[in-house]
């Protein structure tokens with residue numbers, strides 16, 4: 081019988097303390113849903129009362145499966161629990177759980193709280209009792225636990241024991257400043273269990289200041305703790321929190337944990353963790369970390385020719401787990417470190433057969449290298465890559481060509497004296513030798529250009545009616561207004577297939593136009609079943 085480990089997510093609370101991250105209520109709702117569907121046991125939504133966003137977020141219960149947790153500090157010294165307005169907001173929130181942050185270091189009690197040791201113990205006891213009396217599960221995050229324990233173990237243990245004896249379901253040992261080492265965590269967790277708090281009531285909350293938050297969390301589990309707190313992609317205060325996206329696959333796939341423990345994450349959910357991680361970065365509007373363990377785009381990528389050749393014989397030669405188990409994939413890349421085998425494997429995946437001694441293969445390899453050096457990223461733009469490969473192999477028909485385009489943005493006063501910004505575009509296309517000119521207005525220049533380009537494509541017009549642009553991303557590749565711009569566009573059609581195209585230029589409109597063109601050509605290819613293998617995957 082395996083022991084249950086409980087996963088507590090604090091992306092929406094400690095994650096919100098990450099410099100540069102500021103969730104809206106809508107963001108929080110979307111993230112809570114992602115976490116809930118994924119199968120986490122607890123979702124901590126924030127700190128009701130600390131700011132209007134968190135207060136609004138807690139006016140409803142935001143999870144269906146996970147326990148919904150409200151975070152806040154223990155009652156203030158000098159007021160009773162029933163007269164503390166901060167505590168009242170926690171208790172009135174629509175959470176299932178209240179997770180209190182409690183001082184558990186004598187030094188912190190003296191310096192930060194400025195009260196006596198007993199007053200702090202009393203605040204812990206009264207706060208836990210108040211949550212239970214309000215019908216909620218009580219959790220205590222013992223702040224500065226490890227540092228406090230090293231300085232004065234008796235007082236730190238007294239804080240933890242007070243919470244436990246008052247009825248806290250979990251006593252969570254926090255490495256608040258993030259400097260504790262795995263061996264210390266292992267030893268101290270063992271001592272806490274020996275002092276009377278069973279591991280089934282102990283949790284770990286680790287910060288990554290020495291790059292060991294995941295290692296510290298695993299050390300706590302090895303010593304007996306059964307709840308782990310962490311965040312998506314390891315966001316959090318300073319250097320971040322324990323990364324649940326690294327911890328979960330480790331717990332599920334590494335025999336020393338998988339044979340002993342189970343979590344609420346099924347193998348089917350585990351196979352979506354790479355998607356979860358990338359969707360979260362998407363929501364944060366930041367590039368995913370390609371080298372992230374398990375889920376990064378490079379986690380199962382190989383450039384080296386020697387590796388690529390062995391992988392083709394047997395994947396386990398260079399892989400520690402199966403990439404599919406976490407929703408990632410093996411990637412054999414083309415680079416100066418790789419041979420033709422790398423490229424042939426990638427083309428084959430896209431349904432393109434090319435022989436080793438075909439000179440067009442050399443041309444394609446050179447072109448990809450050159451373009452990537454200019455800023456193209458085919459990794460995120462499968463459809464553009466497929467078009468480039470098929471063009472080089474001479475299998476893309478000349479559906480239409482663009483003779484010219486012009487964009488205009490005008491800021492002017494309307495008849496009511498209000499400032500109005502108008503965007504217009506004119507596109508001249510040639511279809512079957514006939515020039516067609518279209519003019520369109522749009523919300524912005526790219527929108528106007530998109531509408532004009534798709535207004536009259538002659539005999540192909542009816543084929544692109546169901547083409548829809550669903551995402552548009554701009555990345556500046558080096559600073560300043562003269563920077564190179566990369567535009568990525570995601571498109572979809574009525575079949576539900578989605579594909580990404582890319583454009584690069586020192587002009588954002590031009591880069592967008594390239595990506596729009598590729599999207600339309602890819603759609604026409606797809607309609608003829610000449611492309612789209614990967615998009616349909």
Ligand SMILES: CC(=O)SCCNC(=O)CCNC(=O)[C@H](O)C(C)(C)COP(=O)(O)OP(=O)(O)OC[C@H]1O[C@@H](n2cnc3c(N)ncnc32)[C@H](O)[C@@H]1OP(=O)(O)O
Nearest residue numbers: 127129130131153154155156157181182183192193223256
């Ligand atoms: C380790 C962690 O990550 S803990 C989580 C930290 N996260 C946050 O602080 C984010 C949200 N916080 C906030 O928005 C604000 O700090 C609030 C709304 C909670 C409080 O704001 P204010 O009342 O203006 O207090 P302020 O932030 O200046 O100081 C914190 C106060 O809480 C007290 N306090 C800190 N921890 C605790 C605790 N565990 N129990 C009781 N009181 C505490 C401090 O002593 C200080 O009291 P003081 O005002 O008498 O000096």
Ligand SMILES: CC(=O)C(=O)O
Nearest residue numbers: 181221223224254256
């Ligand atoms: C509670 C918390 O976030 C910490 O101690 O780090």
